[in-house]
Amino acid sequence: MLVYWAATGRPHYSSMSEGQHIPYISDIGASNLKPMFIAMSAVTVVTFDLAFIFERWLRHSGRLTPNTSIWQKIYSFCAIVAAIVGAAGLILLSIFDVAHHQKQHDIFLGVFIIGYIVSAIFICWEYQRLGIHYRQHSVLRISFWIKLFFILAEVCLAIAFGVLSKKHVWNAAAILEWIIAFIYCFYVLSFFVDFLPALRTKHHQSEQTEMQMAEEGGRTNMGDGAAESQQYFRGNAAPSGYANGATNGYTNGNGYNNGYTNGNGYTNGEYANRGVSHTNNGYPKPAEPAPLASRNF
Incomplete structure (x- = not known):
């Protein structure tokens, strides 16, 4: 308004007093x-x-x-x-x-x-x-x-x-x-x-929201090994995939447990007849060699 008054030639308005x-x-x-x-x-x-x-x-x-x-x-x-x-x-x-x-x-x-x-x-x-x-x-x-x-x-x-x-x-x-x-x-x-x-509070909340979404997205998109990374720490139960895999692979399957116990390789085979035993750590001891045949006819 002051610029307008100056630009219009500084007029003297009717409401202005004399000498103003x-x-x-x-x-x-x-x-x-x-x-x-x-x-x-x-x-x-x-x-x-x-x-x-x-x-x-x-x-x-x-x-x-x-x-x-x-x-x-x-x-x-x-x-x-x-x-x-x-x-x-x-x-x-x-x-x-x-x-x-x-x-x-x-x-x-x-x-x-x-x-x-x-x-x-x-x-x-x-x-x-x-x-x-x-x-x-x-x-x-x-x-x-x-x-x-x-x-x-x-x-x-x-x-x-x-x-x-x-x-x-x-x-x-x-x-x-x-x-x-x-x-x-x-x-x-x-x-x-x-x-x-x-x-600033709004910006801080936005950063937290983005970080949380990134973390959740990472858990969803990463592989099972990364998502279940805590399995490698002691005291934590293994995830279901590994538990079932270990159980079926080594205990109920035809791989090791049945192979050592019911199979014909070690338990019922010749190593069983040779008195194969196990160490304190659970590993089988080496089988003793078979005695040589007698040369006495």
């Missing part, structure tokens, strides 16, 4: 830019109030550091209510422009400024208490100091603006109004700092 060379925001908003002034005011404050609500929800769901007391939740609720009141004040002051509704415009301007200052006080109070309990989170301290600066700066500038307006120092009062508006914009942008931990 710098317009108020409301002076420009009461001109042919009134529809844009109303729309932009509504979008700004509604978006900002949604940021308060989302912050409350993220803190309740654990995406942000949760509140540690009921008082912190009360501070947050009061901040949301005050922000909604301030939002209503800005929308109404843009509708009741200074050119046609001077008294109502001034009232709603006061509602807007007081509403957001009170909201900042409560949200700052909440962050101060959170910073005590979560000293490891520096973002809470940063956000607290940003909000505290906004409170002190806006209160001082608002008082100075009111005094200059009462004394009809229009140009200086208009400059202070623009400064208040710019500081308010930076205050709105400062809430991006508050949402940074929520973005």
